[in-house]
Amino acid sequence: MANDEKNNRGLLDRLQFIDRRYIFIFIALAVIIPLLLGLRFEEKPSPIVLALYDKVDNMPPGSRLLMSFDYGPTTAPEIQPMVDVILRHACLRGLKVYLMAVWATGQSLTVQTVEDVLIPEFPDYEYGIDYINLGYKAGNQGLIRVIVDDMKRMYSTDANGTDIEQVPMMKQVESLKDMDLIVSFGGGFPGIKEWILFAGDPGAIPIGGACTAVSAPQLYPYYPNQMVGLLGGIKGAAEYESHVLDRYPDSFKTKPTPGMNMMVAQMVAHIVIMLFIVFGNVMYFMYRGKERKLAMEK
Amino acid sequence: MNPKTIKLIIFIVILTSIVLSVYFVSMDRDSIREGIFVTSAAFLTLFIMSFLYKDNPYYKFAEHLFVGVSAAYWMTMGFWGTMMPNLVAKLWPGAVRGVLPALAEKDASYWFVIPLFLGLVLLMRLSPKGGWISRWALAFIVGTTAGLNLIRYLRSDFIAQVNNTIIPLVDKTEAGISFWGSFSNIFVFIGVLCGLIYFFFSKEHKGFFGGAARIGILVLMLTFGAGFGYTVMARISLLAGRMTYLFGDWLGLIN
Amino acid sequence: MWRRTVPIMITFIVGTVLVVAEFIPHKPFGNLGEDFSLYFDIIAVFAFILGGGNLCRVHFSKVYRKKTDWQFSIVTLLGFFVMLAAGLFKIGNPEGIQGDVTAAGSLFADLYDSMFTPLQGTMYALLAFFVASASYRAFRAKNIDASILLIAAFVILLGRTPAPSLIADFFAGAGITFMATAFNFVPTLTDWIMDVPNLAGQRAILIGIALGVISMALRLILGVERTYLGSDSK
Numbered sequence: 001m002a003n004d005e006k007n008n009r010g011l012l013d014r015l016q017f018i019d020r021r022y023i024f025i026f027i028a029l030a031v032i033i034p035l036l037l038g039l040r041f042e043e044k045p046s047p048i049v050l051a052l053y054d055k056v057d058n059m060p061p062g063s064r065l066l067m068s069f070d071y072g073p074t075t076a077p078e079i080q081p082m083v084d085v086i087l088r089h090a091c092l093r094g095l096k097v098y099l100m101a102v103w104a105t106g107q108s109l110t111v112q113t114v115e116d117v118l119i120p121e122f123p124d125y126e127y128g129i130d131y132i133n134l135g136y137k138a139g140n141q142g143l144i145r146v147i148v149d150d151m152k153r154m155y156s157t158d159a160n161g162t163d164i165e166q167v168p169m170m171k172q173v174e175s176l177k178d179m180d181l182i183v184s185f186g187g188g189f190p191g192i193k194e195w196i197l198f199a200g201d202p203g204a205i206p207i208g209g210a211c212t213a214v215s216a217p218q219l220y221p222y223y224p225n226q227m228v229g230l231l232g233g234i235k236g237a238a239e240y241e242s243h244v245l246d247r248y249p250d251s252f253k254t255k256p257t258p259g260m261n262m263m264v265a266q267m268v269a270h271i272v273i274m275l276f277i278v279f280g281n282v283m284y285f286m287y288r289g290k291e292r293k294l295a296m297e298k
Numbered sequence: 299m300n301p302k303t304i305k306l307i308i309f310i311v312i313l314t315s316i317v318l319s320v321y322f323v324s325m326d327r328d329s330i331r332e333g334i335f336v337t338s339a340a341f342l343t344l345f346i347m348s349f350l351y352k353d354n355p356y357y358k359f360a361e362h363l364f365v366g367v368s369a370a371y372w373m374t375m376g377f378w379g380t381m382m383p384n385l386v387a388k389l390w391p392g393a394v395r396g397v398l399p400a401l402a403e404k405d406a407s408y409w410f411v412i413p414l415f416l417g418l419v420l421l422m423r424l425s426p427k428g429g430w431i432s433r434w435a436l437a438f439i440v441g442t443t444a445g446l447n448l449i450r451y452l453r454s455d456f457i458a459q460v461n462n463t464i465i466p467l468v469d470k471t472e473a474g475i476s477f478w479g480s481f482s483n484i485f486v487f488i489g490v491l492c493g494l495i496y497f498f499f500s501k502e503h504k505g506f507f508g509g510a511a512r513i514g515i516l517v518l519m520l521t522f523g524a525g526f527g528y529t530v531m532a533r534i535s536l537l538a539g540r541m542t543y544l545f546g547d548w549l550g551l552i553n
Numbered sequence: 554m555w556r557r558t559v560p561i562m563i564t565f566i567v568g569t570v571l572v573v574a575e576f577i578p579h580k581p582f583g584n585l586g587e588d589f590s591l592y593f594d595i596i597a598v599f600a601f602i603l604g605g606g607n608l609c610r611v612h613f614s615k616v617y618r619k620k621t622d623w624q625f626s627i628v629t630l631l632g633f634f635v636m637l638a639a640g641l642f643k644i645g646n647p648e649g650i651q652g653d654v655t656a657a658g659s660l661f662a663d664l665y666d667s668m669f670t671p672l673q674g675t676m677y678a679l680l681a682f683f684v685a686s687a688s689y690r691a692f693r694a695k696n697i698d699a700s701i702l703l704i705a706a707f708v709i710l711l712g713r714t715p716a717p718s719l720i721a722d723f724f725a726g727a728g729i730t731f732m733a734t735a736f737n738f739v740p741t742l743t744d745w746i747m748d749v750p751n752l753a754g755q756r757a758i759l760i761g762i763a764l765g766v767i768s769m770a771l772r773l774i775l776g777v778e779r780t781y782l783g784s785d786s787k
Contacts, residue, residue: 020686024350027685031538035545035552041715046744073670074677077539078532104375105673108655108665115657135653138380138601139594141446146590153591156383156401159653163400197450201458213532217525220747221756225462226454233528234535235713262538267714269534269681274710276689277703284693335667342668346675350682362625364672365608366632371669373605374640374661376598378654385595397650413592417599424606430556433782435596437560438567440773440781442593445571445586448770455763459756482749489750493757514757519698521754523705524746530684530706531713537681540674 012287023276030272034265041263043235043242048220052208052229053243055181056086061094063180064173068195069113070186072105075212079185080109081237081259082210084117086183089244091122091130092251096169098179100134100155102143102190107136107159121255128167135159140190144198148176148205177203181228187212192219196226210236238263312356316341319548326550340548343540385410385417463490489517561776568774608633636664705746712743 045053059065067087071079090097099114101107110133118125125131134155137143146154151173155164164170172178176199184195184207192209200207206228209219213233223230231240237259245252316337324333345360387394387401388410395402420435422428467487469479495507496514503511546552567589574586612626638644639660646652646659655662694700711717721736772778 018689020682020690021351023686023689024682027537027682028541031534031541031681032545035538035541038552041719043715044740046740048748073674075532075536076670076674077542078535104372104379105669107375107379107653108662111653111655111657111662133653136375136379137384137594138376138597139590140597141450142442142590142593142597145446146587146594149587153587154384154594156387156404157398159655160648161398161400161651161653166400197454198446201450201454213528213535214525217521217528217747217751218755218759220752221459221462221759226458233531233713234538235531258542262535262542263715265538265541266531266534267716269537270530270710270714271716273530273685273688274707276685277692277707280689280692281694331663335663338667339671342671343675346672346679349679358622358625359628360672362628363632363668364676366612366629366634367636367664367668367672369605369608370633370636370640371665372601373637374654376601377641380595380598384591385598399651409588410595413595416592417596420596420599421603421606423603424610430783433556433560434563435599436781437563438589439593439596439600441564441567442571442589444564444770444773445568446590447766448568448572448774449575451763451766451770455759456767459760459763463756482745485749486753486756489753490756490760493754494760497757497761515698516701517750518754518757519701520705520746520750521758523702524709524751526702526706527709527713530688530710533678533681533684536674536678540671540678543671543674 012283012290016283016287026272026276027269030269031265034268035262037264038261039264040257040260042246043239043260043263045239045243048223048230048232049236049239050229050243051224052086052183052210052231053089053240055206055208055228056089056095057093057247059093059095059180063095064098064178065090065095066098066100066176066179066182068182068184068186069099069101069106069110070103070184070191071109071188071212072103073109075187076109077262078212078234078237079187079210080113081234081257081262082231082240083109083113083185084256085237085241085244085259086210087113087117088121088252088255089240089248091118091125092248097125097131098134098169098173099131101136102140102184102194103186103188104136104138106186107133110135110159128162129169132167132169133159141194141198144176144190144194148199148203151175151178175203176205179205181206181208183208183210185210187215191215192227192230193222196222200226234259234262234266312341323548336548340544343544347540385414389414463487488513493517557779557782560782561779565774565776568770572774605633605637632668636661636668639664705750708739708742708746712739712746 056065067083067090069083087097097118099110101110114131114133118131135158137154139146139154143154152164152170157164158167176182182195182199182205184192186192192207192211192215195207195209199205207226208228208230210231211219211233213235216230216232216236219227219230219232231237238257239259241252241257241259245257319337319340320330320333322333323336324330327333327336342360342363345356348354349357382394383398383401387398387404388407391402391404391406416435416438420432423432463486465483465487467480467484469476469483471479492510492514494514496503496511496518501507542552570582570585571589574582577583578586609630612629614620615626616623616630640654643650643652643654644660645663646654646656646661648656652659655665692703692706694703717736717739721733724730724736725733769778773781
């Protein structure tokens with residue numbers, strides 16, 4: 001009897017303090033297998049995502065949209081699908097797109113996005129007339145503070161070194177206040193919060209956000225009074241992709257939907273983690289029960 | 299087996315895999331350049347992931363490479379993005395003729411000698427004796443940050459947030475009073491108030507105040523639960539992103 | 554005087570001008586406020602150079618003194634100088650020295666894609682494994698508070714995936730309608746948690762942080778807080 005209990009406790013011990021590498025294998029498989037299967041489900045947009053979609057969708061052609069690339073390779077798997085889908089939506093609606101970066105890593109991603117999405121998919125979009133890459137400038141919130149009043153003080157040239165005064169689509173733009181919508185893609189510092197604090201609120205400019213899931217909950221207090229809408233994490237990207245696909249099936253049916261494609265892996269991994277938590281708790285309470293029983297016997 | 303022999307075998311296996319990868323990717327994409335760069339990205343990903351097994355020289359190699367490459371990346375972006383067009387071109391427009399011809403004919407603005415001076419002073423931090431003078435630049439940075447943040451946080455994160463919380467507790471719709479809407483509005487109002495009471499430590503959490511603080515804790519627990527859920531979501535997405543690279547861009551198993 | 558009073562005066566003047574400029578956005582305060590922000594942006598670049606310089610100093614010293622793992626410091630320095638040269642001289646840039654430094658096809662862009670991106674991306678991707686491991690080992694429903702946290706996390710984890718509708722469809726197919734209804738309700742509950750309790754908690758945190766930032770900014774501007782000046786600042 002005592003031996004059985006000892007063995008039983010040994011098993012509990014082992015499960016309680018299992019080598020974490022076994023857990024790592026489960027997580028890796030939970031992500032890899034669904035990705036290889038390539039399944040995709042429709043997503044229903046939540047109100048906060050729909051609000052940003054509606055804002056972009058209702059802007060008249062020729063309106064100015066500033067997209068700020070405030071992220072890097074660390075969060076690109078989450079953010080890039082949002083950038084791609086909003087850029088496609090904006091170009092489809094005929095908006096003038098201003099690209100810039102408050103993060104140094106953002107400029108490389110801006111160039112990649114232009115090369116991968118804008119140029120091949122929207123050949124009619126002309127540089128300097130329909131879109132411009134302003135590039136990266138240092139200064140974080142200090143940069144936003146300057147350009148909210150005078151854009152050309154910081155941006156004397158675009159990313160290619162062209163005199164900003166010679167760019168047709170910059171002739172009517174004096175400051176950020178001339179933008180009809182600013183969407184910040186990021187989640188860290190500086191990011192959506194700084195855009196709201198230093199541009200949106202003082203300049204009365206509509207700010208939208210597309211951020212990592214980690215920072216999404218912290219941005220809810222700004223919605224809807226200080227932020228028009230928010231895409232939080234890959235789920236936000238998937239919802240936007242699904243909705244835009246639903247509304248513009250002809251234009252979007254052949255376009256990639258990385259957000260929706262990742263959702264199945266996301267679902268399986270979430271379920272595996274939930275099972276781990278449940279199993280860990282069951283082990284913990286069984287272990288604690290045994291400990292108590294042993295202590296009482298002593 | 300001798301540990302040295304095992305290490306040597308692992309090294310040979312990795313080296314052979316790299317060579318094979320470069321060969322096959324180059325063949326697949328018709329470009330040796332792509333073969334090298336795609337293989338480099340794939341193996342650096344694997345080197346970092348090898349830390350999950352245990353710390354090892356391949357992980358250390360990748361980690362140290364990362365530090366060097368990142369520092370240089372930021373320096374380069376700062377140099378071409380800000381220093382050349384916003385400092386050098388302002389002080390000596392003629393000096394940038396070869397790299398930024400658009401700015402070469404603009405008028406010089408000698409006020410920019412101030413940030414140049416403060417910037418150089420900041421670099422004095424690297425000097426063993428004159429490091430103290432870098433405090434001037436630091437003081438400027440601290441002063442600017444404090445000045446910028448003071449008003450903006452006061453307006454957007456304090457006044458605006460208080461304003462956003464003062465909402466009608468009874469949610470009236472066209473169909474009448476919405477029970478769920480009213481409950482939510484009351485929840486937000488009481489939740490914010492109780493959360494703030496919990497953060498207020500100048501008064502002991504006892505009696506009514508203690509009860510309110512207790513409600514605050516429960517609201518914060520729901521908040522942290524939501525935060526945890528979202529954090530898991532974010533981390534899984536990042537892993538899925540790297541896996542998509544390995545199994546898609548490198549191995550071609552995902553379309 | 555030069556070591557303590559001057560920096561405190563600089564902080565005071567710059568901070569005060571920026572605060573006043575918010576209320577009087579006209580000359581001279583409006584312009585000065587903008588100028589100071591502009592100078593701040595430029596000085597930020599010198600901080601990057603300082604970072605690079607410091608990195609070289611530390612790693613050169615490590616190699617010179619043959620400290621533990623000094624061989625890896627050579628890797629750091631090599632990575633640093635190769636990337637720096639590729640960027641500063643725009644090596645392989647299709648538009649030459651006048652083009653965008655990040656232009657596709659340049660060595661800088663290739664190094665970014667093949668080194669910077671996988672290294673930085675994978676560092677963060679590793680966190681998925683550690684979050685899972687920590688969840689198994691440390692996430693315990695020991696009391697009411699922890700249980701509430703756990704329930705909220707479970708609702709979000711499930712509700713932010715297509716799982717609830719798939720499970721609901723399964724139950725609906727099996728004729729268990731109340732379970733189907735329950736699972737169909739999960740996304741609504743998720744949105745409610747985010748829009749109401751999460752909003753309330755985050756707003757309380759936000760207001761608390763704002764008060765902290767405001768008081769710290771005041772302490773800095775008025776010279777009460779001097780720790781940024783170093784040990785001999787008192």
